Amino acid sequence: MSTRGQLKTLNGVVTSNKMDQTIVVSVSRTYKHPMYGKFVKSRKKYYAHDPKNEAKVGDVVEIGFSKPISKTKTWKLLKITRKVVEV
Numbered sequence: 001m002s003t004r005g006q007l008k009t010l011n012g013v014v015t016s017n018k019m020d021q022t023i024v025v026s027v028s029r030t031y032k033h034p035m036y037g038k039f040v041k042s043r044k045k046y047y048a049h050d051p052k053n054e055a056k057v058g059d060v061v062e063i064g065f066s067k068p069i070s071k072t073k074t075w076k077l078l079k080i081t082r083k084v085v086e087v
């Protein structure tokens with residue numbers, strides 16, 4: 001995540017694109033447990049606005065924080081970092 005004064009951005013994988021102009025992005029992070037010292041994985045999903053419906057399931061994308069677009073959408077698709085290869 002970025003600091004104050006800059007756009008807050010996250011990188012994640014698209015898990016769903018079934019809604020019109022909306023994608024679901026899963027963002028994973030690892031952190032050290034404060035008491036046990038073990039590394040723990042956590043995952044959170046974000047709803048992001050995709051006006052051109054260009055992101056597909058499996059794409060690695062960058063999303064940025066924006067003003068609320070709907071009840072659940074407060075993120076926008078900034079760019080597609082890596083496209084998924086379709087077979």
